[in-house]
Amino acid sequence: MATKTLLDIIQNVMIAMGDDPINSIEDSPESEDLAGMAKGVFEEIITWDEWPDTFKIASLESVSDYNCPVALRNNDNYRYIESVEYFIEDRNTFRTLDYYTPPRFLDATNWYFNDTHHIKVKGYGIDSSFVPVLNNKDPQYYTTFDDKHIITNSYDYERESNLQESNCRVWVCVVPDFKIEDNFILNYQQDLINLFISELKVAASYYMNQQDNPRDRKQTLRILNKLRRYKGKVINEQEESWPNGVYGRNGRSKNIRKMGRR
Numbered sequence: 001m002a003t004k005t006l007l008d009i010i011q012n013v014m015i016a017m018g019d020d021p022i023n024s025i026e027d028s029p030e031s032e033d034l035a036g037m038a039k040g041v042f043e044e045i046i047t048w049d050e051w052p053d054t055f056k057i058a059s060l061e062s063v064s065d066y067n068c069p070v071a072l073r074n075n076d077n078y079r080y081i082e083s084v085e086y087f088i089e090d091r092n093t094f095r096t097l098d099y100y101t102p103p104r105f106l107d108a109t110n111w112y113f114n115d116t117h118h119i120k121v122k123g124y125g126i127d128s129s130f131v132p133v134l135n136n137k138d139p140q141y142y143t144t145f146d147d148k149h150i151i152t153n154s155y156d157y158e159r160e161s162n163l164q165e166s167n168c169r170v171w172v173c174v175v176p177d178f179k180i181e182d183n184f185i186l187n188y189q190q191d192l193i194n195l196f197i198s199e200l201k202v203a204a205s206y207y208m209n210q211q212d213n214p215r216d217r218k219q220t221l222r223i224l225n226k227l228r229r230y231k232g233k234v235i236n237e238q239e240e241s242w243p244n245g246v247y248g249r250n251g252r253s254k255n256i257r258k259m260g261r262r
Contacts, residue, residue: 003185004185004193005182005183005184005185006025006035006038006179006180006181006182006183006184006185006186007022007024007025007182007183009038009196009197009200010022010025010031010034010035010038012197013034013038013197013200013201013204014030014031014034016201017201017204017205024182025180025181025182034200034204035180036180037200037203037204038178038180038196038200039178039180041196041199041200041203042176042178042186042196043175043176043178045192045195045196045199046079046175046176047079050173051188051192052189053188053189053192054079054173054174054176054188055082055171055172055173055174056171056172056174057169057170057171057172058075058078058169058170058172058174059165059166059168059169059170060072060073060074060075060084060150060165060168060170061073061074061075061165062162062163062164062165063124063149063162064162065123065162066161066162067121067122067123068121068122068123068124068126068151069119069121069135069155069157069161069162069163070121070133070139070151070152070153070154070155070162070163071121071123071124071149071150071151071162071163072149072150072152072163072165072168073148073149074144074147074148074149074150075172076175077174077175078170078172078173078174078175079172079173079174079175080172080173081150081170081171081172082170082171082172082173083096083170083171084096084097084099084142084150084168084169084170085097085168085169085170086138086139086152086163086167086168086169087167087168087169088138089138089159090138094169095138095139095140097139097140097141097142097152098140098141098142099141099142099143100141100142100143101143102143102144102145104143105131105141105142105143105151105153106131108141108153109131109132109133109153110132112132112133112134112153113132115134117134117135117136117137118132118133118134118135119132119133119134119135120132121133121151124145124146124148124149124151125144125145125146125148125149125151126145126151131151133151133152133153133154133155134153134154134155135154135155135156135157136154136156136157136158137154137155137156138154138155138156138159139152139153139154139155139163140152140153140154141153176188
């Protein structure tokens with residue numbers, strides 16, 4: 001199927017609703033309203049499930065803060081973080097860091113007060129007190145106190161003054177880019193685009209024409225079920241190709257935190 005621009009999609013929906021065709025999204029108040037609705041509909045669809053096309057390998061930003069050298073900043077474009085890895089130079093490999101809830105993290109790091117290599121860090125959700133972390137070993141686990149930064153249990157000061165973006169690797173679900181422009185193209189699998197068009201027709205019929213649209217509502221459910229079957233197949237194939245799991249040598253950790261989900 002040929003690639004469709006946002007203008008093509010808006011024209012398709014408007015004709016289905018009995019409106020006149022347009023040459024640009026800015027041609028009428030109705031087409032502009034529909035384009036704004038289209039953005040909301042697509043962003044809503046993305047939250048319905050964990051679509052394979054919305055995941056990517058990325059990194060977290062170094063904050064370069066002397067008061068908290070174990071902090072890394074989340075990106076506002078990430079819906080949530082599925083896993084966090086940090087490069088271990090001695091082993092020449094990435095280590096998957098375990099996620100600890102804040103209470104568990106505090107309990108685990110309390111033991112560091114007895115270690116001569118501990119330092120006290122604060123900020124990034126640790127504002128009224130401090131937390132001990134180690135400065136002589138690579139990180140093993142992390143938490144978040146504000147859903148905007150991660151805090152790890154340690155770093156190696158002989159190797160780096162603070163955690164580095166270049167040594168961090170994350171598997172994240174991203175917020176999709178959506179521009180209200182005539183030539184904007186959504187670069188996702190065709191079934192997901194079809195789901196978007198079908199749900200946009202349902203929403204437009206209801207909110208703009210005050211009419212139900214059972215035909216497209218049924219079409220939405222059919223495409224959604226198809227996509228979820230496809231997603232399950234992709235995940236199963238990945239797990240079969242990695243005998244010990246998708247994430248890390250010991251398989252996917254059960255306590256991975258979906259940080260910052262929205």
